[in-house]
Amino acid sequence: MTSRLFNLVMALYLALPGVAAAQMSPSEQRGQTFVRANCSNCHAIDRVSASPLKVAPPFRELHRRYPVESFQEALLEGIRTGHVNMPEFRLDPDQASDVVAYLKTLER
Numbered sequence: 001m002t003s004r005l006f007n008l009v010m011a012l013y014l015a016l017p018g019v020a021a022a023q024m025s026p027s028e029q030r031g032q033t034f035v036r037a038n039c040s041n042c043h044a045i046d047r048v049s050a051s052p053l054k055v056a057p058p059f060r061e062l063h064r065r066y067p068v069e070s071f072q073e074a075l076l077e078g079i080r081t082g083h084v085n086m087p088e089f090r091l092d093p094d095q096a097s098d099v100v101a102y103l104k105t106l107e108r
């Protein structure tokens with residue numbers, strides 16, 4: 001492979017996350033901002049990394065356990081998993097639907 005082609009491939013690769021972010025809707029972006037600020041200390045919120053807190057499921061795996069829509073209600077009522085390490089959160093309806101919108105982007 002010529003180094004020129006290699007550079008082109010690398011440039012595309014590096015540009016991709018930016019492209020993906022640009023394709024998110026405003027609601028999805030707000031959801032991402034919210035989970036980055038409030039959840040990412042423990043949960044992996046992207047497609048690749050491991051959760052900082054091992055027992056916290058990466059968000060990209062949640063949809064394998066339940067439809068992510070079902071979290072909307074849980075987020076409104078306050079998530080309590082019975083796990084001491086997990087703080088209780090209560091979101092307002094707009095925040096909850098933004099978070100669910102973001103979670104859905106991880107299923108694509």
Ligand code: HEC
Binds near residue numbers: 053079
């Ligand atoms: C201080 C660490 C911590 C933070 C911050 C945190 N979580 Fe968790 N979360 C956990 C742990 C630990 C578990 C696993 C609990 C268990 O298996 O009992 C968990 C589990 C979950 C689950 C799975 C629940 C289930 O029944 O399987 C969801 C959904 C979840 N968290 C959402 C969130 C959201 C949304 C945020 C941000 C608003 C958040 N978490 C922030 C630690 C955290």
